[in-house]
Amino acid sequence: MKSRTRRSHQVKIHVENGRFQIEGMNTWFSYWRDPYHLVLTLPWTGVAAFIFVIYLGINVGFALLYMLGGDSVANATPGAFWDYFFFSVQTFASIGYGAMYPQTFYSNTLVTIEAISGLLAIAILAGLAFARFSRSTARVVFSKIAVITPHEGVPTLSFRAANKRRNLILEAQMRAYLFRDEETAEGQHIRRIHDLALVRSQTPGFALTWLVLHPIDQFSPLYGITPEEMIESNCVIQVNLSGIDETVTQVLHDRHSYVPQEILWNHRFVDIVHKTPDGHRVIDYAHFHDSEPL
Structure with missing residues (x-):
């Protein structure tokens, strides 16, 4: 009886492809x-x-x-x-x-x-x-990968986001966090959350695409880290997006995460903005997730 009661107060956590999965989360029977x-x-x-x-x-x-x-x-x-x-x-x-x-x-x-x-x-x-x-859902797509490439002379973590609806997300805000395993001065193992400062964390109107940039300078928690260290410390970059859907005037949310295996070093995204012969600019979403080595 005691063991059954103890199990009823336990939450199982699985690590799958670097992501921490909570058993039963977001399932209707929970x-x-x-x-x-x-x-x-x-x-x-x-x-x-x-x-x-x-x-x-x-x-x-x-x-x-x-x-x-x-x-x-x-x-x-x-x-x-x-x-x-x-x-x-x-x-x-x-x-x-x-x-x-x-x-x-x-x-x-x-x-x-x-x-x-x-x-x-x-x-x-x-x-x-x-x-x-009446529940508002965000039809936002994030790039399947994130890249680390020099930007303005500084190594920069970047990823893409795009609004799949042909409307505006007003006062859109992007927040990025770094989750990783650390050890305190007392030798205690903890899962710590760090804020990742973005070059531009909000926009008055999110309609097409958004290239999100985080400079890896001396103030960044990613400063000096290597790909191997990211894997060893179970790093996960969590991205949260919020804004107001202009059509229904409701707040919407979306989120995405990147594990070390999805972060490409010394790569850059393929340019998806092109200019047609008649002078118009077009966005080629066919290469939205593509990158190329430097």
């Missing part, structure tokens, strides 16, 4: 104690099944209660479950065909309770559906 979060994280097929089971269970429950009242519903065959079940469906949805109707105080009381329950259920389902549809 929110079973939080019904609202559960419905928001379930796939649409799961939501439909969830609604069907709840709807079926409520009507089965009320049908059994009507049966306990004996001949309490007019034109319903006493003891016929399906008659009471379909009467419950009509009452719950406020359909009221008139073929069956309550004829005792007991059945009228149940109809009152079920009618109120139906109104509450419709309001809750409408709210959940609106919450799912």
Whole structure:
């Protein structure tokens, strides 16, 4: 019993390709104690099944209660479950065909309770559906790799981001962090987070592409580090993007991470901005993830 209780308070962490993965994170079944979060994280097929089971269970429950009242519903065959079940469906949805109707105080009381329950259920389902549809999602793509190349005479870590929607992300902000294993002066092993200063961490309108730059100078936590040291210390560069979607005027978020195997040293990104013969500028997204050695 003690070992089972101890395991219930443990969170498993896996290291996969340099990334730390928390078991059960962002999976719908991990929110079973939080019904609202559960419905928001379930796939649409799961939501439909969830609604069907709840709807079926409520009507089965009320049908059994009507049966306990004996001949309490007019034109319903006493003891016929399906008659009471379909009467419950009509009452719950406020359909009221008139073929069956309550004829005792007991059945009228149940109809009152079920009618109120139906109104509450419709309001809750409408709210959940609106919450799912109104969630703003960021369609931002990050380059599959990051590169370290000289920029203005300083080794610079850089990666690309692009807005896949043809609209503006207003007041877009980019933050970059370095996660790595370190040892304190007392010999304690810790996972420490360092801020990575960016040349430009925000833009008034993010519409096309964004080349994010972090100079590796004497103030950078990456200063003097080697590719081998990055792997040994389990370095991960976490990138967070936030802004306001101009179309729906809602705050959106997105994130990406780079492990040492995805950081190419002495490489630079292939230029994707070209000028056509007629003088127009175009962006070639076909080479968005491509780089070339110096």
